[in-house]
Amino acid sequence: MFGVDQAIDYREEILTLKKELNAVLLAHYYQEGEIQDVADVIGDSLELARRAAQTDADVIVFAGVHFMAETAKILNPNKQVLLPDLNAGCSLAEGAPAPAFKAFRAAHPNHVSITYINCSAEVKAASDIICTSSNAEKIINQIPKDKPIFFAPDKNLGRYLIKKTGREMLLWEGSCIVHEVFSLRKIIQLQVEHPDAELIAHPECEEPILRRASFVGSTSMLLKRVQTSPSKKFIVATESGILHQMQKLAPDKVLIAAPPDANCACNECPYMKLNTMEKLFLCMKNRAPEITMDPVLMEKALFPIQRMLAMS
Ligand code: 13P
Numbered sequence: 028m029f030g031v032d033q034a035i036d037y038r039e040e041i042l043t044l045k046k047e048l049n050a051v052l053l054a055h056y057y058q059e060g061e062i063q064d065v066a067d068v069i070g071d072s073l074e075l076a077r078r079a080a081q082t083d084a085d086v087i088v089f090a091g092v093h094f095m096a097e098t099a100k101i102l103n104p105n106k107q108v109l110l111p112d113l114n115a116g117c118s119l120a121e122g123a124p125a126p127a128f129k130a131f132r133a134a135h136p137n138h139v140s141i142t143y144i145n146c147s148a149e150v151k152a153a154s155d156i157i158c159t160s161s162n163a164e165k166i167i168n169q170i171p172k173d174k175p176i177f178f179a180p181d182k183n184l185g186r187y188l189i190k191k192t193g194r195e196m197l198l199w200e201g202s203c204i205v206h207e208v209f210s211l212r213k214i215i216q217l218q219v220e221h222p223d224a225e226l227i228a229h230p231e232c233e234e235p236i237l238r239r240a241s242f243v244g245s246t247s248m249l250l251k252r253v254q255t256s257p258s259k260k261f262i263v264a265t266e267s268g269i270l271h272q273m274q275k276l277a278p279d280k281v282l283i284a285a286p287p288d289a290n291c292a293c294n295e296c297p298y299m300k301l302n303t304m305e306k307l308f309l310c311m312k313n314r315a316p317e318i319t320m321d322p323v324l325m326e327k328a329l330f331p332i333q334r335m336l337a338m339s
């Protein structure tokens with residue numbers, strides 16, 4: 028195994044290793060800027076799942092969190108999928124343990140379960156259709172009106188979707204530890220100080236923030252909004268890693284990260300930020316840590332993911 032050496036130019040080494048391994052490097056928008064800058068694809072959950080499904084690379088290096096790398100593995104059971112830090116979890120996935128999820132489904136056998144991609148493979152395997160924040164509305168609108176829906180695990184996204192689609196849904200009580208920390212009071216204060224700023228928010232945020240936002244959308248939709256809106260200034264209520272791409276693609280716009288309640292960096296996802304350039308380099312060099320999964324579970328989890336890709 029290789030250790031960390033201060034003299035290593037991680038960017039150069041990662042680019043070389045990508046060629047040597049015939050690897051594709053997929054990075055979520057919440058990764059630190061340096062990682063985004065070395066990636067082949069930067070995307071939201073949907074785009075990264077799509078690109079994982081299409082790749083002809085031999086190795087997938089996933090700069091994101093565990094459920095994302097797991098999804099890439101399910102879509103590519105014969106490829107090696109590397110994740111720089113296996114502890115990169117997600118509060119939503121952790122808040123929906125498979126036994127409790129399966130028990131809930133068993134108690135509501137007539138409900139179609141639409142499950143946010145932020146969940147474990149076992150929960151995916153016990154779901155009817157997977158969705159992301161980019162395609163959830165479209166998927167819900169394709170469910171026959173007489174079919175009751177159970178939506179898990181994000182209650183904030185679920186509530187937002189009930190409002191958007193007019194469909195009643197049973198909701199799981201999960202939430203994202205990053206998107207639930209934004210302070211409405213501090214945001215209002217910012218709006219007073221910057222009356223020309225547009226408040227844009229991810230639907231994982233709590234309802235009072237979403238009600239106040241002039242635009243709500245997935246990470247990639249927020250990025251597009253900053254590029255296409257006539258506004259020159261934005262208060263961005265989502266994980267602050269997205270500001271890197273926003274500023275790159277819209278250098279003339281002023282971006283203000285929505286502040287959390289406490290004086291902390293809680294608008295940064297602690298799981299996403301477990302990945303570093305060093306760990307990325309080491310996982311490519313050592314070809315570990317690797318995502319390994321039970322083939323039967325992979326097969327079961329594949330079906331609801333394929334349904335999502337077909338319906339979005
Ligand atoms: P999207 O990338 O689909 O917007 O989801 C945000 C998120 O919290 C990912 O974990």
Ligand code: SF4
Nearest residue numbers: 117118203204205296
């Ligand atoms: Fe999970 Fe929230 Fe982190 Fe996304 S930002 S990985 S939803 S904890």
